[in-house]
Amino acid sequence: MAYEQPVRDAVGFDAAVHAESGRLFAVAYSILRDVQEAEDAVQETMEQAWRSWASLRDPSKQSAWLRQICVRRAIRSRRRLLPRLWLAETRNVPEKAADDPDLDLDRGYRRLTRPQRAVVTLHYEYGYSLDECAALIGFQPGTARSHLARALASLRKELNYE
Amino acid sequence: MSKPDEFDPRLKAYLHRGASTPPPAGMEARIIGGARRHKTGWVLQVVAAATLLVLAIGLGIAVQRARQSASVTPSASPVAPPSTKPTPHPTPTAAGPAYPLTPPVSLRMINASTGWAAGSSSDRILRTSDGGSHWEDVTPKGAPLGNWTTFFLDGSNAWVASSLQPASGSADFSVAIYRTSDGGRSWQQAGVAAADQGWPAALDFVDRTHGWLYMFLGYATGSQGVAFYGTADGGSTWTKLSEADTSGTAGHLPHSCSKRAPVFLNSSTGWIPGACDAGGGPFFYVTRDGGKSWRDVGIALPAGWARSCLCSITSLRFSDSKNGVFVLTSYLSNGQTESMLYATGDAGASWRPGPSLPPQAYEVFFLDKSHGWTLNAKSNTLMSTLDGGQYWSAVGPIPSNSNNGVMDFQFVTVQMGWALGADSRGLPILKTVDGGATWTTQLSP
Numbered sequence: 001m002a003y004e005q006p007v008r009d010a011v012g013f014d015a016a017v018h019a020e021s022g023r024l025f026a027v028a029y030s031i032l033r034d035v036q037e038a039e040d041a042v043q044e045t046m047e048q049a050w051r052s053w054a055s056l057r058d059p060s061k062q063s064a065w066l067r068q069i070c071v072r073r074a075i076r077s078r079r080r081l082l083p084r085l086w087l088a089e090t091r092n093v094p095e096k097a098a099d100d101p102d103l104d105l106d107r108g109y110r111r112l113t114r115p116q117r118a119v120v121t122l123h124y125e126y127g128y129s130l131d132e133c134a135a136l137i138g139f140q141p142g143t144a145r146s147h148l149a150r151a152l153a154s155l156r157k158e159l160n161y162e
Numbered sequence: 163m164s165k166p167d168e169f170d171p172r173l174k175a176y177l178h179r180g181a182s183t184p185p186p187a188g189m190e191a192r193i194i195g196g197a198r199r200h201k202t203g204w205v206l207q208v209v210a211a212a213t214l215l216v217l218a219i220g221l222g223i224a225v226q227r228a229r230q231s232a233s234v235t236p237s238a239s240p241v242a243p244p245s246t247k248p249t250p251h252p253t254p255t256a257a258g259p260a261y262p263l264t265p266p267v268s269l270r271m272i273n274a275s276t277g278w279a280a281g282s283s284s285d286r287i288l289r290t291s292d293g294g295s296h297w298e299d300v301t302p303k304g305a306p307l308g309n310w311t312t313f314f315l316d317g318s319n320a321w322v323a324s325s326l327q328p329a330s331g332s333a334d335f336s337v338a339i340y341r342t343s344d345g346g347r348s349w350q351q352a353g354v355a356a357a358d359q360g361w362p363a364a365l366d367f368v369d370r371t372h373g374w375l376y377m378f379l380g381y382a383t384g385s386q387g388v389a390f391y392g393t394a395d396g397g398s399t400w401t402k403l404s405e406a407d408t409s410g411t412a413g414h415l416p417h418s419c420s421k422r423a424p425v426f427l428n429s430s431t432g433w434i435p436g437a438c439d440a441g442g443g444p445f446f447y448v449t450r451d452g453g454k455s456w457r458d459v460g461i462a463l464p465a466g467w468a469r470s471c472l473c474s475i476t477s478l479r480f481s482d483s484k485n486g487v488f489v490l491t492s493y494l495s496n497g498q499t500e501s502m503l504y505a506t507g508d509a510g511a512s513w514r515p516g517p518s519l520p521p522q523a524y525e526v527f528f529l530d531k532s533h534g535w536t537l538n539a540k541s542n543t544l545m546s547t548l549d550g551g552q553y554w555s556a557v558g559p560i561p562s563n564s565n566n567g568v569m570d571f572q573f574v575t576v577q578m579g580w581a582l583g584a585d586s587r588g589l590p591i592l593k594t595v596d597g598g599a600t601w602t603t604q605l606s607p
Contacts, residue, residue, distance in 0.1 A: 017193050025185040030177060039189055046193045065380050105176045125177040129493075131420045131437045131474050135378075135386065141422070141476050142525045143569055143584075146539045149522070153540070161169050 017046055020063060024070045030121040031074040033110055038074070045070040068136050071122070075114045075137065108158030116151035119144050261588035261607040262286035262299065268312055269570055269591065271580050276317035278346075279591060279605075282310050287322070289346045294580065294593050294604040300346025305338065313365035313373070318345050321352070321397055323375055327361035337362050337375060339397040352397035360389060364423035371396045372429040374453055379405070385418045386436075390453040394429075403453040413455035419445040424453075425478045427486070427509060433459070435488060437474030444473045444490055448510070464502050464515045467492060477525045484509050485531040487551075491524055499524070503551045507531065517551050526551070527572050527579075535571060535579070535598060542568050544598040557598040571598075580604075 021042055029038035048069055100106040109117065118137055122128045128136060134144035155161075263281040271277035271294075279288045279297065285307045288297040302322060311323040322340040326332040341352040360379035367373035372394055379387030389405040406415040415421075419438035426432030430452050436445030443463070447456040463469060473492040480486035484507055491501040501519040503526065506512060519526070519536055523545065528534035534547045536554060542561075545554040560568045560581050569589055573579035577597050583590040583606075590606035 017190055021190050021193055022185055025189065026181045026183065029183050030180040033180065035183075035186055039186060039192075042185075042189070043193050068380075100176065100179060102172065102176050105172060109176065120173075121177050121181070124174055125181050129420070129437060129472070129474075131422075135420055140569060141474070142539060145524055146568070146584075149540045155173065156169060159169070159172075 016049070016066075020066050021046065023063075024066060027067060027121070027126065028070055028074045030125060031071070031114060031117045033106070033117075041070055041074040044073050071118055071136055072138060075118055104159055105155070108155045111158070112151050112154060113147075115139070116147045116154075119147040120151050123148060260284060262288060262301075263582075263589045263591070263605070267569065267582055267589045268314075269572065269580060269582050270314040271572055271574050272314070272317045273574050274578055276345075277580070278312075278314040278320060280310070280312040281588065282312075284588075285310050287312065287320075287346065288605075291317075291345075293578075294591060297591075297605055298346075300342070302340045302342070302346075302349035304349065304351065305340045309361050311362040311365050313367055315367050315370065319343050319367075319370055320346065321365050321367065321373065322349070323355075323362040323365050325357075325361045335359055335361075337377075337391075337400075339375070339393075339400070341397050343370075353393070353399055355391045355400035357389070357391065357402075360387070363388070366424060366426050366432070368426050368428050372426075372452075373397060374403075374424065374426060374432070375400060376424055386420045387417055388415065388421050388434075390424075392453050404449075404456065413457065415447060415456045418442070420474075421445060422476070422478075425480070426453075427480055427483070431510065433478060433510065435475035435478045437472075443469050443471055444475050446475055459513070461490075461504065461513050462515065464490075477527070479528065480510075481528050481530050485528075486510060487526060487528050487534070488513075489519060489524060489526055490515070505531070505550065519551070520545055520554050523554075529573050529576065533573075533576055535573060537568055537571060539568075544571065546597060558600065560592065560598070561601055561603075573598075 024042045024045055025038055028041040029035065032038050032041065045066055049066060109120075112120070115137065119130070119133050122133045122136060123130060130144045130148060131141050133139070133148075134141045137144070139147070262284050263279055263286070264284040267279065267281050269277070269279045275291055275293050277290050277294065279290075280286065285301065285305075286299065287301045289300045290297050305322055305324045306326065308324055308326045312320065314320045320342050324338045324340065325336075326334050335357045337355040337357050339352045339355065340349045342349045355375050357377055360377040362375055363378040364376040365373065366376070373392070373396070375391040375393075377389040377391065379389055387406050390403040391400045392403045393400050404415060406417045406421075408417045410416070415434070419436050419442060421434050421436040424432050424434045430450055432449050432453065434445070434447045434456070438445050444461065446459040446461055448459050449456050463471065463473075467473070471492045473490055476489045476491065478486070478488040485505070486509075487503060487505045489501050490504055491499055493499055499522075501524055503516040503519055504513045505516050506514070520538065522538045522540045523536040524539055526534050526536045528550075532548055532550050534551060535557075536545050536547075537543070537560070538545065542559045544557045544560055546557050547554050560571065560583070569582040569584055571579060571581040577595055579594050579598060581592045581594075581601065583592055583603075588607040591604045592601040593604050594601050
């Protein structure tokens with residue numbers, strides 16, 4: 001049987017960007033704490049989604065699928081080699097987010113590894129169980145627990161809670 | 163010192179502020195435009211980086227030539243003779259190739275001398291035949307890079323499931339199966355599982371012919387799609403056996419609950435452990451027909467545990483054809499956890515709740531029905547038991563990066579075992595020959 005090349009649904013993709021990009025940015029920023037890097041993670045997520053869009057047959061799975069890609073991109077992304085302005089990209093560079101008022105906690109959080117930040121924010125802010133965090137990120141379940149325990153211990157120590 | 167009870171609300175408020183940060187203006191338009199055009203920004207970066215590299219190399223050559231022309235003094239550095247001492251392969255040096263064991267990493271030691279290690283993110287497979295002193299790269303050269311899942315049956319037979327999903331953007335969901343029967347010296351593409359969605363999460367074989375490919379189809383909070391493909395000819399042909407759905411039909415796997423990799427005891431019987439959302443209790447399904455149909459085991463919870471507990475099952479493993487264990491962990495409302503060891507001595511026909519695990523212990527490894535180890539995940543302290551988990555004694559810490567944990571541990575004798583540490587650059591392999599009291603690093607980034 002001949003392989004039928006799927007057709008991309010540009011309208012559906014645009015709708016998904018409108019529906020999901022804000023949420024994806026929120027989870028990416030929660031992990032990365034950098035507006036530029038968070039937008040890059042969302043951009044890369046949606047680029048991948050666009051290339052696979054026709055194969056995403058079940059709309060009910062789009063949201064979870066996009067979030068998984070975005071979280072993994074955020075954890076594994078590397079800082080760009082060169083700043084965008086140097087490359088004279090035509091797009092505008094996003095503004096910097098306002099500093100968090102809790103400077104001590106912000107400093108401690110930024111010292112955590114990205115996987116640790118991901119587990120903390122997915123568990124506490126987004127309500128995922130640790131098993132779900134592990135599945136979402138691609139860890140073994142015990143690893144997610146270990147990351148959370150060490151992240152919390154690090155933050156408590158940083159903030160003089162112990 | 164700050165008040166301890168202020169920590170959680172302070173952290174949650176901080177996280178909520180972060181998650182409420184609005185996206186920058188114009189992001190949607192940039193995304194839509196960027197997703198549909200070629201990645202010129204990426205190309206420009208590569209070109210620019212390459213240009214800088216060429217300039218740097220040129221500058222280096224110029225400086226070197228200038229030095230050579232300025233001095234005729236012979237180099238004082240002696241030329242080292244060729245070494246005849248074997249070195250670990252791949253040699254982990256800063257200037258060498260990328261460290262092969264980037265997570266997810268699996269380690270499977272078959273016996274005291276032979277074992278395998280695989281780094282899924284780096285698509286590399288290593289094998290040792292001298293107890294881990296040397297690791298040979300036995301990566302199948304022909305397998306496409308992508309999402310790899312491995313299974314190592316014994317010292318000779320191993321399989322790799324290779325998929326372009328979920329990170330490539332390709333519409334190809336098929337899973338290519340590669341097999342070796344000579345310890346990784348040669349690999350052959352055994353067959354292809356014609357999946358139409360998802361990506362491989364686990365492979366499992368109980369002998370050289372009977373195996374299962376476990377596919378993840380996507381997640382949502384409180385649910386997870388999975389599908390099973392089976393082979394009875396060593397991986398040449400694959401048949402779809404079952405897929406989770408929301409029908410509630412007897413024999414079907416439910417779409418709800420998160421599910422872990424299955425564990426098969428023989429060609430007919432296997433289990434899927436997991437966890438359900440709050441109020442759902444543990445997830446534990448069994449098949450008796452090789453993965454075609456599934457039913458809830460309905461394990462008895464420990465006295466005092468509510469059926470609606472937020473609890474999950476981990477460390478499911480059989481040490482022989484009759485004896486196996488798993489850990490049931492309950493997450494309590496006060497943030498504490500409690501873990502209980504379950505054991506079977508009748509090939510999983512019945513599971514009996516046993517003693518509690520020590521605090522902060524979530525996973526176990528049992529060599530037989532008596533000898534086992536568990537790990538305090540906070541302190542990395544290994545504990546051992548000689549009586550099936552009735553009594554645990556601390557053996558010692560497994561050294562690891564101070565801000566990370568121990569990813570895995572396993573033993574082939576009461577004295578000899580291995581552990582996977584944690585490092586942001588890749589996972590080191592550590593070995594003990596005294597039951598876990600002391601550890602030496604065998605391979606590290």
